[in-house]
Amino acid sequence: MMKILLVGEYSNMHNSLKKGLQKLGHEVIIIADNDFKNYPLDISLFAKYSNNIFLLNAARQVIYRITKFDFATLETAFRFYINRKKVIGFDYVQLVNEYALQTPLFLEKKFLKYIFKNNKKTFLSSSGDDYVCVQYMLQGKFKYSVLTPCLENKKAKHCKYTLKFNTKPFKKLHKFVYKNVAAVIPADFDYFIPLMENPKSVPLIPQPIVVDNFTYTEYNGNDKIVIFHGINMSHPEKKGNHFFEKALEIIEKKYSEKVEIITVRSIPYNKYIKLYSKAHILLDQVYSYDQGYNALEAMAQGKVVFSGAETEFLEYFNLKEDEVLINALPDVNYLVEKLSWLIENPAKISEIGRNARQFIEEEHHYVKIAEKYLDVWQKAQ
Numbered sequence: 001m002m003k004i005l006l007v008g009e010y011s012n013m014h015n016s017l018k019k020g021l022q023k024l025g026h027e028v029i030i031i032a033d034n035d036f037k038n039y040p041l042d043i044s045l046f047a048k049y050s051n052n053i054f055l056l057n058a059a060r061q062v063i064y065r066i067t068k069f070d071f072a073t074l075e076t077a078f079r080f081y082i083n084r085k086k087v088i089g090f091d092y093v094q095l096v097n098e099y100a101l102q103t104p105l106f107l108e109k110k111f112l113k114y115i116f117k118n119n120k121k122t123f124l125s126s127s128g129d130d131y132v133c134v135q136y137m138l139q140g141k142f143k144y145s146v147l148t149p150c151l152e153n154k155k156a157k158h159c160k161y162t163l164k165f166n167t168k169p170f171k172k173l174h175k176f177v178y179k180n181v182a183a184v185i186p187a188d189f190d191y192f193i194p195l196m197e198n199p200k201s202v203p204l205i206p207q208p209i210v211v212d213n214f215t216y217t218e219y220n221g222n223d224k225i226v227i228f229h230g231i232n233m234s235h236p237e238k239k240g241n242h243f244f245e246k247a248l249e250i251i252e253k254k255y256s257e258k259v260e261i262i263t264v265r266s267i268p269y270n271k272y273i274k275l276y277s278k279a280h281i282l283l284d285q286v287y288s289y290d291q292g293y294n295a296l297e298a299m300a301q302g303k304v305v306f307s308g309a310e311t312e313f314l315e316y317f318n319l320k321e322d323e324v325l326i327n328a329l330p331d332v333n334y335l336v337e338k339l340s341w342l343i344e345n346p347a348k349i350s351e352i353g354r355n356a357r358q359f360i361e362e363e364h365h366y367v368k369i370a371e372k373y374l375d376v377w378q379k380a381q
Contacts, residue, residue: 001025001026001027002021002026002027002091002092002374003026003027003029003089003090003091003092004021004026004027004028004029004090004091004092004093004094005028005029005031005087005090005092005093005094005115005119006018006028006029006030006031006032006093006094006096007030007031007032007087007093007094007095007096007100007101007115008031008032008033008095008096008097008100008101008102009030009032009034009039009041009096010032010039010096010097010128011127011128011207011292011293012039012269012293012297013096013125013127013187013207013208013293014030014032014094014096015030015039015040016207016208016209016210016366016369017094017208017366017369017370017373018030019208019210019366020208020210020366020367020368020369020370020371021370021373021374023366023367023370024367024370024371024374026374029042029043029086029087029090030042030043031043031044031045031080031083031086031087032044032045032096032100033045033046033047033076033101033102034046038268038269038270039269043083043086043087044079045076045079045080045083045101045102046076046079047072047073047075047076047079048075049075050071050072050075051072060072069104073102073103073104074103074104076101076102076103077101077103077104077107077111080101080103080111081111084111084114087114087115087118087119088118088119089118089119090119090120091119091120091121092119092120092121092122092123092377093115093119093121093122093123094122094123094124094125094185094373095112095122095123095124095125095177095181096125096127096128097124097125097127097128097129097130098124098130098131098165098170098173098174098177099130099165099170099173100112105169105170105173108173109173109176112176112177112180113180116180121182121377121380122180122181122182123181123182123183123184123185123376123377123380124177124178124181124183124184124185124200125184125185125187126184126185126186126187126191126192126195126201127186127187127188127191127207129146129161129162129165130165130174130191131165131166131170131171131173131174132174132194132195132198133190133191133194133195134147134162134163134165134166135166135194136193136194138166141193141194142193142289144286144287144330145190145287146158146162146238146239146287146288147159147162147163148287148330149237149238149240149287150162150163150237153237156235156237156238157235157236157237157238158235158237158238159237161235162238178200181200182377182380182381183200183201183202183376183380184198184200184201184202185201185202185205185373185376186201186202186203186204186205187204187205187206187207188204188206188207188288188289188290188291188308189204189289189290189308189310189312189313189316190288190289190290190308192204193289193312202376202380204316205369205372205373205376206363206364206369207291207293207296207364207369208364208365208366208369208370209296209297209300209360209364209365209366209369210366211300211360211361211364211365211366214297214300214301215301216300216301216302216353216357217301217302218302218350218353218354219280219302219346219349219350219353221346221347221349221350224258224259224260225255225258225259225260225280225281225342225343225346225349226259226260226261226262226278226279226280226281227248227251227259227260227261227262227279227280227281227282227283227339228262228263228264228275228276228279228281228282228283228303229241229244229245229248229261229262229263229264229282229283230263230264230265230267230272230276230282230294231263231264231265231266232265232266233265233266238285238287239284239285239286239287239288239292240285240286240287240328240330243286243330243331243332243335244283244286244306244328244335245263246332247332247335247336247339248261248263248283250332250336251336251339251340251343254336254340255340255343258343259343262275262276262279272294273297276298276303277301279298279303280303280304280349280353281303281304281305281306281339281342281349282294282295282298282303282304282305282306283305283306283328284298284305284306284307284328285307285308285328286306286328286329286330286335287308287330288307288308289308289310289312289313290307290308290309290310290313291305291307291308291309291325292307292308295307295325296360296364299324299325299356299357299359299360300356300357300360300361300364301357302353302354302356302357303353303356304325304326304342304348304349304352304353304356305325305326305356306325306326306328306335306338307325307326307327307328308327308328309321309324309325309326309327309328310327317359317363319359322348322352323352323355324352324355324356324358324359325352325356326338326342326352
């Protein structure tokens with residue numbers, strides 16, 4: 001039995017990996033900050049006083065506007081410090097990101113150094129914004145990316161967050177992390193492609209999905225077609241939600257008697273899952289080459305997902321276009337055309353949904369993925 005520490009959580013990836021590793025008989029602990037999604041954590045670094053006490057939060061907002069410093073990160077740092085003895089003595093540690101703890105940078109490096117020193121091997125997951133992928137995006141090597149909307153609207157909420165990984169302080173953090181991790185593990189094509197020539201990177205390991213948690217339901221062809229669109233209001237432009245919203249306005253007018261549209265904004269993960277459970281089509285994101293975590297979990301339920309499915313992804317998994325999901329593009333007319341095609345050919349919803357479930361079982365099953373991680377961890381020097 002191995003002792004494994006997973007640091008950071010913002011998509012349910014580490015929770016799913018944890019379940020796979022536990023199935024294989026290992027002891028796993030997750031330590032992380034958290035946001036509105038409220039994922040399960042063994043050790044929470046969430047700055048609950050700074051976020052939940054009205055006067056403290058109000059003061060926090062004022063200080064941030066003046067100084068651009070979020071003092072909630074100090075509370076997060078304090079919570080790590082008081083739990084520091086719980087994060088030593090592990091066989092394997094994996095960081096979800098280069099900035100996994102979300103503390104002030106001068107403390108982040110100290111805390112990471114403590115983790116590196118007091119555990120056997122540490123690995124880095126490339127599954128979110130980081131220095132390498134942001135550099136790749138800025139060099140224009142993707143035909144579109146999460147930075148594409150920033151060219152049109154520099155005030156888009158996510159731009160400043162994403163671009164901070166290109167600043168000198170974060171470049172220093174990046175170099176420090178890369179120097180101390182045994183390997184970098186890309187989790188999907190948006191991170192695998194920028195890392196292809198990186199000597200620290202290993203081949204892609206797809207995101208783990210706890211297939212057992214998701215019931216496959218096939219569309220019967222008679223009910224109204226339910227289309228679900230979830231929007232994270234902390235960065236709505238990042239996933240191209242406005243393209244989906246405009247497309248849905250047209251679809252609602254065009255097929256009012258055939259469709260039901262559900263739109264939600266920034267709700268906890270458990271509530272999100274319940275609300276989209278009756279949907280047949282889920283709209284995820286338009287600026288990606290691969291699928292986000294919500295998309296993969298929806299595919300496990302047999303839903304038709306609009307997300308990244310670019311040529312590189314299709315070729316890697318030997319798939320045909322529209323076989324397991326719809327490649328979403330930042331083009332309203334295209335989205336309307338694809339949605340209309342599904343509504344007018346409901347048998348396709350069942351067919352793609354079946355293929356999607358099979359794909360998740362074959363390529364993303366959480367126990368199979370846990371075995372792949374263990375293989376990489378064990379072989380790394």
